[in-house]
Amino acid sequence: MELSWSAALSAEEGRELAAQLFEETFGYQPQDVWSAPGRVNVIGEHVDYNGGPCLPIALPHRAFIAYAPREDRLLRLVSPQTREAVDELDLDRIAPRGCEGEVSGWAAYLSGVAWALEKSGYGPLHGFDAALYSCVPRGGGLSSSAALECAMAVAIDEAEGLGLAGSVSEPNDAGRTILVECARMAENQIAGANTGGLDQTASLRCLSGHALALDCRDMSVEHIPFDLESQGLALLVIDTRAAHSLADGQYGQRRADCEEAARQLGVEQLVDVEDLEAATQALSEERLIKRMRHVVSEIARTRALIELLKEGPLEGDRLKVVGALMNDSHDSLRDDYEVSCLELDVAVEAARAAGAYGARMTGGGFGGSAIALVDRERLEETAQAVAQAYSERGLDAPAFIVAVPSAPAGKL
Structure with missing residues (x-):
């Protein structure tokens, strides 16, 4: 069975495609091209807005934005899908969802970052022309929207001389934390998705070759080496191709349930619960x-998984425990949080049956992607098993990615 692999663009390819789209649309060359990665979460799902820890890595798949500032307050935005109808917005008229001046569609993620920066005191900003070219799979639960926001954030930051991001090789983590908050504001208030800050933090603050141990109580981070290839392992991402949206109410309902549970328990966030039985x-x-x-x-x-990674290479009993933690995570998301779906469950079950050490859904759920920790030499075999299980169930064929911890947002 022929498999569908979603390849990442190289930095050179992404820059060229975004710059070409910019020049074809606006008739002049951009100032430069910035980019930001999607992410996959190894474990720690739906705990970011509850103050808990997460463990994401940045993907090699990135959103590229060719950008140039204007002398006025006009925003002109184009993507390959909208080149025949460029979005034009007045930065002075952008408003949160539900208000006059609300922005619909993908343009909300880009324009919302400029709005949020100004609301946070970093303005007034110039208007700008921007061309987006992204290879982060849309709807795959791999933070394609956060990649747009974070690419926009580092572009505005450098072009406007805000001095927050630093560079990819020498990131300013304190400044990037501010950009994370602005990107999250854009997604929450302009795009209308009530997410936590996990996705934006991963896109802006991950490092190549590392997983990001993120404490969502205070947004502090620790970079943990995560070189699976040297240990003969691989992290297979299975894009189920099932429709995925965080703005359709289900995500918001889960968050509201958690807030109500915390209220009844008399704690600020569920991370503060110490006795599960009493709760x-x-x-x-x-x-x-x-x-x-x-x-x-x-x-x-x-x-527990973060501590295991700190102890040493994933081998022997340590590898088995990590796999079991991943498996338990999916089962909990499926049974207690009820955010899985048929496509995710089939992918996870097939990967486990094919010998994966652990497999789980990743991201917000209700579609999106699953991940499987496998021996590198069995990568193709595992993907084939998942594709075969999909075919037998009459499901649309999935796509696959090999997740390699990659660089954060910036200019590559």
């Missing part, structure tokens, strides 16, 4: 118990 008895509804149980147990799993 279970204190909650009033089975739905809230299940949501809380996932979050509290996922926090424990994530902390």
Whole structure:
């Protein structure tokens, strides 16, 4: 069976394609091209907005933005899908979702960053022309929207001389934390998706060759070496091709359930729950118990996996435990948090049956992607097994990515 692999563009290819689209659309050359990666979360799902720890890596797949400032406040935005109808927005009239001046579609993610920077005191900004070319799979739960926001953030930062991001080789982590918050504001208020800051943090603050241990209580980070290839392993990403959206209400409902559970338990966030059994008895509804149980147990799993990575290479019992933690994470997301779906479950079950050490859904759920930790020599075999399981169930064929920890947002 022929497999579909989603290849990443090289830095040179991405820069050239974005710059070419810019020049064809606007008739002049951009000032430069900036880019930002999508991400995959190794473990720690739906705990970011509960103050817990997450463990993302940046993907080699990036969103590239060719950019040039203007002398006025006009924003002109184009992508390969919209080259026949360029989005034009007035920076003075952009407003949050539900207000006069709200922005629809993909343009909300880009224009929202400029809006958020100004709201955070970094302005007034110039208008700009921008051309987007992205190879981050859309709808795959791999933070394609955060990649747009973060590419836009580092472009504005450098072009406007804000001095927040630093460079890819010498990032300014404190400044990037500010850009994370602006990108999150854009997604929450302009695009209308009530996400936490995990995706933007991964895109702006990950390092090549490392996983990012992110404490979402205070947004502090620790960079942990994550070189699976040297250990004969690989992280296979399975894009289920099932429709995925965080702005359709389901994500917001899960977040509201967690906030209500925390309120009933008298804690600020669910990360503060210390006694799972006592918390279970204190909650009033089975739905809230299940949501809380996932979050509290996922926090424990994530902390355990981070410590295992710090101890040494993934081999022997350490590798087995990491796989078991990944498996338990998916089962909890499926049964207690109820964010999985048929396509995700089939992918996970097929990967496990093919010998994966661990497999789980990743991202917000309701579609999107799954990941499997496998022996590198069995990468193709595992992908074939997943594709065959999809075919047998009459599902559309999935696509595959090999996740290699990559560079953060900036100019490559």
